[in-house]
Amino acid sequence: METEFAPSAGPEADPSSRGSGCSLRHFACEQNLLSRPDGSASFLQGDTSVLVGVYGPAEVKVSKEIFNKATLEVILKPKIGLPGVAEKSRERLIRNTCEAVVLGTLHPRTSITIILQIVSDAGSLLACCLNAACLALVDAGVPMRALFCGVTCALDPDGSLVLDPTAKQEKEARAILTFALDSTEQKLLMSTTKGLYSVAEFQQCLAAAQHASHHIFRFYRDSLQRRYSKS
Amino acid sequence: MAAGFKTVEPLEYYRRFLKENCRPDGRELGEFRTTTVNIGSITTADGSALVKLGNTTVICGVKAEFAAPPVDSLNKGYIVHSCRVVPHSPFFQTVPNVDLPPLCSSRFRSGPPGEEAQVASQFIADVIENSQVIQKEDLCISYGKLAWVLYCDLICLDYDGNILDACTFALLAALRNVELPAVTINEETGLAEVNLKKKSHLNIRAHPIATSFAIFDDTLLIVDPTGEEEHLATGTLTVVMDEESKLCCLHKPGGSGLTGAKLQDCMSRAVTRHKEAKKLMDEVIKSVKPK
Numbered sequence: 001m002e003t004e005f006a007p008s009a010g011p012e013a014d015p016s017s018r019g020s021g022c023s024l025r026h027f028a029c030e031q032n033l034l035s036r037p038d039g040s041a042s043f044l045q046g047d048t049s050v051l052v053g054v055y056g057p058a059e060v061k062v063s064k065e066i067f068n069k070a071t072l073e074v075i076l077k078p079k080i081g082l083p084g085v086a087e088k089s090r091e092r093l094i095r096n097t098c099e100a101v102v103l104g105t106l107h108p109r110t111s112i113t114i115i116l117q118i119v120s121d122a123g124s125l126l127a128c129c130l131n132a133a134c135l136a137l138v139d140a141g142v143p144m145r146a147l148f149c150g151v152t153c154a155l156d157p158d159g160s161l162v163l164d165p166t167a168k169q170e171k172e173a174r175a176i177l178t179f180a181l182d183s184t185e186q187k188l189l190m191s192t193t194k195g196l197y198s199v200a201e202f203q204q205c206l207a208a209a210q211h212a213s214h215h216i217f218r219f220y221r222d223s224l225q226r227r228y229s230k231s
Numbered sequence: 232m233a234a235g236f237k238t239v240e241p242l243e244y245y246r247r248f249l250k251e252n253c254r255p256d257g258r259e260l261g262e263f264r265t266t267t268v269n270i271g272s273i274t275t276a277d278g279s280a281l282v283k284l285g286n287t288t289v290i291c292g293v294k295a296e297f298a299a300p301p302v303d304s305l306n307k308g309y310i311v312h313s314c315r316v317v318p319h320s321p322f323f324q325t326v327p328n329v330d331l332p333p334l335c336s337s338r339f340r341s342g343p344p345g346e347e348a349q350v351a352s353q354f355i356a357d358v359i360e361n362s363q364v365i366q367k368e369d370l371c372i373s374y375g376k377l378a379w380v381l382y383c384d385l386i387c388l389d390y391d392g393n394i395l396d397a398c399t400f401a402l403l404a405a406l407r408n409v410e411l412p413a414v415t416i417n418e419e420t421g422l423a424e425v426n427l428k429k430k431s432h433l434n435i436r437a438h439p440i441a442t443s444f445a446i447f448d449d450t451l452l453i454v455d456p457t458g459e460e461e462h463l464a465t466g467t468l469t470v471v472m473d474e475e476s477k478l479c480c481l482h483k484p485g486g487s488g489l490t491g492a493k494l495q496d497c498m499s500r501a502v503t504r505h506k507e508a509k510k511l512m513d514e515v516i517k518s519v520k521p522k
Contacts, residue, residue, distance in 0.1 A: 085320065088346055089353035096485020104282025180485070191481050195361050198477055199498050206491055 017150075024164045024212055025124075027222055029132070031139045039140020043132035046166060047122035050129050052136040056112030064111065069104035071111045076129070079118045090126060094133055097180045097190040103143040112142060123166040124152040126178045126192070131216065138224065148182040149216040151174065151209040157195055161205060163212050177202070177208045184219050188208040242463055249451060254459065256285075261500060263455045264393075266508070268400070268515045270367040270408045278409030282401040285457065286391035288335075291401035293383050293409050297423065300371060300378040327355040329385045329398055336390035336458070347394075354482060355385070355398055358471050362439040362479040364406060369434050372414050377423055379411065391433075392458040395469050399441040400508065407516055409433050439479045440508045442501040443469045449487040454500060474509075 025046030034040035037053035057070055064071050074095040076087045098114065114136065116129050130150030137144060154165035154173035162169050170176055175195030182189050188206065197205075237244045248255055258264070263318015264285030276292040329351040333339050344352070360366075370379040383405070385398050410430040414423050433473035445456035445464035456464060471479040483489070497513070 022402075085349045085353050088349040092346060092350050093484045096466075098485070100487060182488050184327050185488065185490075187490055187492065188483065189488050190485045191483040193361075193478070193481050194357065196363070196473065196477050196479055199495075201493070202478055202481065202498075203491055206494070 006099070017160045019220065024215060025166075027131075027216075027219065029135055031135060031223075031227065037136075039136045039138070039142070041132050041135035041139055043128055043135060044120075045128045045131070047120055047125055048124055049134040050117040050125070050127045051117045051119055052129075052132040053115045054112065054140040054142065055115075055118075056140065056142060057107040057110035058113070060109060060111035065109045066104075068108050070102065070107040070109075072099050072102065072104070073111060073113045074098070074133075075113070075115045077115070077117045077175045079121060090129070093126070093180075093190055093192055094129060097130060097148060098133060098137065100189050101146050101148055101182060102137065103145055106143050112137075117139075117227070123168075123170050124150075124164050124178075126150060127152040127164070130180050130190075135220065135223075138220075142191075145184075147217065147220055148180050148189055149176060149183070149213050150180050150221075151212050152178045153205040153209055153218070155201060157204070159201070161208055163208060174179070175201070177205050177209075179206065181210060181213045183213075183220075186213055241459070244463065245460075245463055246448075247484055249447065249453075254453065254460070258455075260451070260453045263504065263507075264457075266400070266511060268402055268404055268511060268517050276405075277411065278405045278407075280401045280408060281406035282397050282404065283398045284393055284400075284455065286389055287387070287393055287397050288389040289385055289387050289394070289397040289401045291383060291385045291398070293405045295409065295411055296303060296380050296382065297372075297377055298380040299376065300374075327352045327359070327383055327385065327402070329387070329394075330424060331387050331394070335387040339390075351394055353400060354395055354480075355402060355468075357365050358399055358439050358441070358480055359402070362437040362471070362473055364435060364437050364439065365404070365433055366436060372423070374450040375513050377414070377416065381406075381409070381495045390458060392456045393443050395445050396441045396455065399439060399471065400512075403435075403438060404441070404512055404515070407435055407512070408519065411517075414450045437473050437479075438505075438509055438512070439471045439473050440501075441469055441471045441480075442497075442504045443467060444497055444500075446487045446489070452493060452497060454504075468497060470497055472498070472501040472505045474505075476502055 001095050028044040030042045032040060033042055034053050039054040040052060042051045058073050072095050074091040076091045077083060078087055114133055127150030134148050152164055154162045154169050156174040157174045165173060175197040177193045181189060181192035252260060267283040270283040271279060272281055273292050277295045278293040281290045328349055331339050331348040337511050339345060369483040370387060372378055383402060384399060387394060391499055413426045417424050444452045444454055445460050446452055446466035447464055449465060469482040473479050
């Protein structure tokens with residue numbers, strides 16, 4: 001069981017970050033904490049926590065098999081209640097993001113199953129799910145062409161940008177934008193938004209998210225380095 | 232000969248067309264299919280619209296009923312989009328019902344809604360909520376006692392790609408077609424009296440129009456993909472634009488990465504589409520003869 005803790009990626013880490021509101025909350029991750037799945041990770045962002053288990057590449061049902069690629073399945077379990085339509089929608093987002101980075105052609109006619117369990121939700125849930133899923137895929141040793149991370153941006157009614165909003169900030173925000181960015185060129189892999197905003201504001205949020213993703217990718221690198229340098 | 236090549240190597244067949252900057256059906260990369268709208272065809276519904284985007288056909292029906300307003304917001308009504316309420320879900324769950332029956336495409340089986348239908352339903356619910364098409368306060372008849380509930384159902388009759396654009400267009404057109412009768416609460420009996428002779432349209436505050444793109448080979452963007460194009464694409468993107476170039480939703484469910492510059496092109500295309508679509512809808516609404 002390996003535990004890694006990240007230093008808070010606050011404004012002191014990068015003096016060129018925009019304004020005092022553009023800092024990410026403290027994040028931490030733990031890998032290889034479950035014994036059954038091939039890979040597992042738990043990602044903590046402030047008070048939001050998600051636990052992910054990855055099984056694969058494994059046997060796939062004949063009805064679901066794809067002849068030249070691996071079949072990705074994502075199951076998202078909410079903290080309370082039964083999964084509903086909103087969960088299905090999020091599963092689709094996470095699955096398509098993973099499909100874009102996972103090298104499925106190396107494991108044709110197999111299945112890779114990603115199971116996410118929401119442990120606590122205090123804002124930026126989808127971004128936390130994406131980060132945890134990426135680390136779990138790395139832990140399972142699934143070949144990927146790039147890493148990806150999730151960043152959430154909230155726009156206040158007065159137009160200021162807040163990265164990685166808490167639940168309270170999300171409720172007061174006029175718009176919430178969640179992005180998934182890849183590690184090689186910070187291209188936009190996935191985007192889902194809520195609320196009204198202008199094109200200029202969107203570009204501004206995307207730029208801020210790309211900037212913040214550097215911190216997250218640095219954290220991935222540090223935590224993996226720490227993990228593999230022990231053994 | 233071409234048909235054989237298309238079956239064996241569909242992607243290569245497609246690439247040959249894209250190299251010449253056009254598509255198998257003769258369209259340019261940025262061209263939409265012919266859009267036809269028919270409004271008010273369902274007489275039993277309070278509002279209805281049928282939209283055809285090339286071959287993709289979606290019909291939307293809106294029915295209005297009375298209900299007590301939700302306890303936490305006594306001056307608001309509901310827009311309920313799911314008549315097929317899952318047994319354990321709360322009563323006032325506002326999730327639109329987009330139905331993709333086996334009729335529209337061989338990929339759908341009969342039974343509970345599949346993933347595609349659920350994702351489309353959630354998308355439409357988000358668009359309605361984000362764009363504030365109707366203020367829920369407009370649906371209130373009497374504070375704390377009576378409000379309107381609008382049941383909106385969208386059914387796809389023919390699936391040939393770009394279902395999200397067709398659904399948003401159909402829903403918007405149907406909502407503009409809705410005519411609600413005037414309701415007064417009788418002071419003595421406390422019952423509602425409906426005056427079917429005096430009808431008024433809904434107050435539509437926004438006109439969200441969706442524009443969908445498919446991403447090919449990580450670089451090329453084509454507008455309004457057909458069913459085959461969606462299948463071959465490496466990613467999709469849907470931009471929902473309101474008036475004054477405000478974005479209600481930028482839905483990109485994974486797929487190849489895009490840079491900020493490409494996104495900017497998509498948004499400009501969405502702005503032009505918004506103008507065309509709104510003009511079409513205004514013409515159709517004007518041409519509907521009053522009942």
